[in-house]
Amino acid sequence: MxxxxxxxxxxxxxxxxxxxxxxxxxxxxxxxxxxxxxxxxxxxxxxxxxxxxxxxxxxxxxxxxxxxxxxxxxxxxxxxxxxxxxxxxxxxxxxxxxxxxxxxxxxxxxxxxxxxxxxxxxxxxxxxxxxxxNNYITLTGSTSIIEDRGYTYVSLLALTPEVTGIHLDGFQYPLVDATLKMGQSIGVSNRLLGSKGTVTIDSGLLLIIQSKD
Missing domain, CATH: 3.40.50.10240 (Thiamin pyrophosphokinase, catalytic domain)
Structure with a gap:
């Protein structure tokens, strides 16, 4: 199709x-x-x-x-x-x-x-x-390619109680096999290092918010 x-x-x-x-x-x-x-x-x-x-x-x-x-x-x-x-x-x-x-x-x-x-x-x-x-919001349950769209920050927020196996490639603050729980702010205000980055998770649902002031 x-x-x-x-x-x-x-x-x-x-x-x-x-x-x-x-x-x-x-x-x-x-x-x-x-x-x-x-x-x-x-x-x-x-x-x-x-x-x-x-x-x-x-x-x-x-x-x-x-x-x-x-x-x-x-x-x-x-x-x-x-x-x-x-x-x-x-x-x-x-x-x-x-x-x-x-x-x-x-x-x-x-x-x-x-x-x-x-x-x-x-x-x-x-x-x-x-x-x-000011915002570009996506949702992933697996892998997402994040392109530089002119926004300053890239933030990750759990949309399920827990998101596990988070891997970030191409970001200022990388993560390897990390876990993010709903309500935690550790994923807020990251930045891309270049034109694109990759977000991969093993389980859960993850909001990816590109934002600028």
Missing amino acids: MSKRVLIFAGGEIDPKAVQEIEQDDFIIGADRGALFLVENGIKPHISVGDFDSVNPEEFLRIKEFSEDILSVDAVNKDLTDTELAFDIAIDQQASEIIMIGVTGTRLDHTLSNIQMMLRGLQHQIISKIWDR
Whole structure:
């Protein structure tokens, strides 16, 4: 099966430079106000989804007219957030990679929910990533190649009670067969030595956060 990248633009903080990362074959989903961002930047969503409670009627009309397809749900009688609705569509598209943009911001509950959503990606053998102006977040249960994307730090956080067999290659502070427990900060603020590094683990789930101030 050919690889398929799905980009989800949600209603949180979006770096305007994000549109420069869109490639020709990407499947683009606009979630609520993220759809408006796409429309205002001349990007036609393959589908826009959500309750659209964060846009006014005129903006919603623009989204409807400019989107290839639209899924509008009731703002009250729904069980999923707009981002999770978009994530489900990405899974249905048989994505090999899902990049979530605009899923961080002032609402910590939404941010944490979206980070945890990457677990569902792994369950479907899908690489999931979260990107904003200051952070690039990935999740691994095995091996991950970390490329220099212009961020200062690389931090490792356990997303399971314990992550074992951690090996770091290409980092300022290497680790060999290390164990990281949830709540420990020993993996915070590492740095790449060159253009890329490798993170390998034996068990558990590990958040890898590239960040800058």
